[in-house]
Amino acid sequence: MREELRVAAYAVCVREGHLLLARWVSPEGDRKWTLPGGGMEHGEDPYDTVVREAAEETGYTVDPTVLLGIDTKRRHHPRRLGTRLDFQALRIVYEARITGGDLRPETDGSTDLAAWHPLEEIPTLERVDLVDAALRLWRERPENGHLKPPAPH
Template identity: 65%
Template sequence: MKQELRVAAYAVCVRDGELLLARWVADDGTRRWTLPGGGMDHGEEPVRTMAREVEEETGYLVEPTALLGVDSIRRSWLRRFGGPGDFQGLRIIYEAQVAGGALRNETGGSTDLAAWHPLDTVAALPRVELVDIGLDLWRERPPVGRSRLTDPSNG
């Protein structure tokens, strides 16, 4: 079985009651909102990953204000040629504040739109689960950095 591990870092940026999101374009063309962020390059510090990815996807320069938590997902899939695969994603989630730059959309990347959304409208958006996990960590600030949404003991 092919195993794959991806480490990524994301930002929860809340300003004036609004959340900064990037619209992710899946391989099949589906578009859903996500937290700005993405995959860590080998040797890169997670905080630097988060800041680099936010700038790439939104145009903003950000500074981390807190480590909110770490989320882990696991998915199995059938690989096109070669049998089953097992994917694990380790997602490091920071709170961050805008320190500069200007809002703009990413070109040539995995997202196509960046926008601020009022917190009370986020639940109605087409979004990935990471948005809910990030907001839960931001609101609850669990001492061990684990969202109640992904904690199996809350089943």
């Protein structure tokens, strides 16, 4: 089984009860809302990653103010010729404030739209699981930056 690790940094930008999101377009064409952010380039600092990615995806300049924590997700995917991929996403989540720029969609990237959404409407959106994890980090602010698994129902 092939292993792959993707490290990325994301911004939680909340202003006047609204969350800034970018709409991610999957390789298959599905669209889901996500946080502004994305993959680190080799040798890049995560702080610089979130600043760069937020600008690319939203048009805004952001100032990461607090490291909220780290979320990780692991998935297994089938690959060609019957092989499998063990994929792990390591997602570094910052709280950030907007310091400049104008809202606009990304061109020729992995997102096609950026918008502010009322916090109370987030549960109704088609979104990636990172949005929920990041909002939990933002609301709960765990001292160690690690979310406890949700209690079983």
